[in-house]
Amino acid sequence: MASFSVIGFINNIKYLQDAVLVFIDEYHKGYRKSDGTVVDDKYLTFKTVWKPYFKKYVSEHFANGMLVQVKGEMLPYEIQRGAIVDGYTVIGQHITLASYPRYGLKQEQRMIKESQEHASDIIPDMDAYNKPDF
Secondary structure (H helix, E strand, C coil): CEEEEEEEEEEEEEECCCCEEEEEEEEECCEECCCCCEECCEEEEEEEEECHHHHHHHHHHCCCCCEEEEEEEEECCEEECCEEECCCEEEEEEEEECCCCCCCHHHHHHHHHHHHHHHHHCCCCHHHHHCCCC
16 A cells, blocks of 8 residues: 655635544645746645544544644545545545654754754753752
8 A cells, every 4th residue: 555645724724424534724835937837836735534532532522724754654546435436545544743844954954053053052050950840
């Protein structure tokens, strides 16, 4: 079976009797080809199918519009109303909240450098730390 991984926004969540469907939109930025034609931005929507024991977890932790990372396995067919049809099926295995990437590498490196410089100036007071609070 093929592995599947996507980072995108939750578009919709449907709770069925024997499964949970989570629809995820993945953004693809447009670009300009070498011949000058412009390819517009687009969203790809993936339907992921989750076993019924994920219902409580999904309902308590996720909602529409959240940025998530999903991993699962992809089957080379789709099942609609009990019949096998052309398409694909993504069986979800792991879903977590994703973090937004920072904008610039230089900014990230500067933040790391500054935090390391300030950390070396301070000597922790272990005696005060080990005293009882009350």
